[in-house]
Amino acid sequence: MLTLFNTLTGRQEAFEPIEPKKVRMYVCGVTVYDYCHIGHARSALVFDVLRRYLEYGGYAVTFVKNFTDVDDKIIKRANEQGISCDAVTAKYIQAYHEDMGKLGVKSATQEPKATEHIGDIIQLTEKLVAKGLAYTVDGDVYFAVSNYPHYGRLSKRRLEDLQAGARVEVDERKRHPMDFALWKRSKPGEPSWEGPWGPGRPGWHIECSAMSIRHLGETFDIHGGGMDLIFPHHENEIAQSCGATGKEFARYWIHNGFVQINQEKMSKSLGNFFTIREIFEKSEWSEEVTGEILRYFLLSTHYHGPLDFSDQALKEAKNALNGFYDLFHRLKETDGLAAAGDGRLTTAVQRVRKSFADAMDEDLNTSAAIAALQGLRSDVNKMIDKGLSNEERKQARQEFRSLGQVLGLFQSDTWQFNPTVPHAATNIGPGIPLSSQGKHSPTGAQSGPIATVSDSEIEVRIAERIDAKKRKDFKRADTIREELKSLGITIEDKPDGTSRWKR
């Protein structure tokens, strides 16, 4: 039974969808005016995993994730670059898909845009005006928080407390300082739509109410986003939606913690943020490997807590992941041993399935779920040491694949392990010069030169080394090993005289 921490009630609760075996969930996406940073990645990943785990549990999930494509920041960016808002949003929506794709984040069922729901937004706003929950001033429409009795329910704030610390410029036209815009009269040159209150554009929060209601209905199961959205964004969404429909809006509110740098929140003002593409560009590993490292790293902590991003953390994730892929590589090989380790896999699999599900049921405890998979890794390695049949090897690999699928891990067939090099060198061509170039670490520190060397060049060297070994010229063999090691290449000799290597 899945339990989730619900911000609305402040408790961990058993998850029960409105309709049996069907889940409708909405997650606040991004405002498309810039590239996504690692914090966006965490949020996207957390809800991607929630969605995957629900699907794993047999639920049919309708997953809606929006793009906010009309906003002050977009207008500002468009003016800065002298291009249209549409050009700005199109660019960053595409970038979003590229970046999230590299992280293995599945596309949502629906990915609506605010500008495609202006009609819905206007209707919702009219409804709120009609109910006396909103009022018009000079072509603007504001939500009247004082008229909505449950305001502050999600963020556990009282209006009186908010006023105390409010250092906002008091807009004299607003009835209450916390009243927020549903519809903003547009200034010349801004994106504008014809509305009942004159030409304007949607306010900051109304679009999510409009889009979620449109695609999921007035009441749905799960609404998620980053911690910082609790107030005011989600608080306002609840006020608008419940105010307009008179019904419950979303039942479970899930919020993920921040990615931090040195215990501090990443933010543009501190200049301590990293974009996803920047991390990929600077990574010394392949795109596929980097994506999985990031996923592993981001899931190695419970989603609710903070997570410190650093070079070292990434390196540790890489090392941990290596253990799994080393095992997967072993599982692909045959060693001629009698299958004395057979017969224990079923028990081990049953055990890991249970501990994995127990962990995930406990408010998506991915950290404990990964620990369960580490347990299976250890078990299977022991079985291989004793000798495992090809059939059980396949079963074991399949188990990692199917549980890993929930976390989006362990799907790769290649990773960094390369095919075994045969006994004799086959295609020795002209030597390809080993090139070396400096790489920057994600945190901007120089991590020393990391050499790049082509696969074929490595294989030539290894073939040469295998020849040397055959001639018992171990000195020469060790020289080659050391040479490649200094380039970050590790050689592993197998009992049958062949070798494999990895970066």
Added chain:
RNA sequence: GGCGCCGUACCCAAGUGGUAAGGGAGCAGUCUGCAAAACUGCGAUGCAGCGGUUCGAACCCGCUCGGCGCCUCCA
């Protein structure tokens, strides 16, 4: 001023009343021409500190110290 989060070994990190998961790094051993991988063993008598409740607390209560977030756009 209001609301809230966090502090577990060298590092990361589970655990929220029953006697400290897991990973990384390290050290030792087995194996190996050497190495890598794998396996085995070692590693917090203690969970920021001090009190309290309890047969029993990292987990509950109180206080203190330290770090952070939100209240303004923000994943």
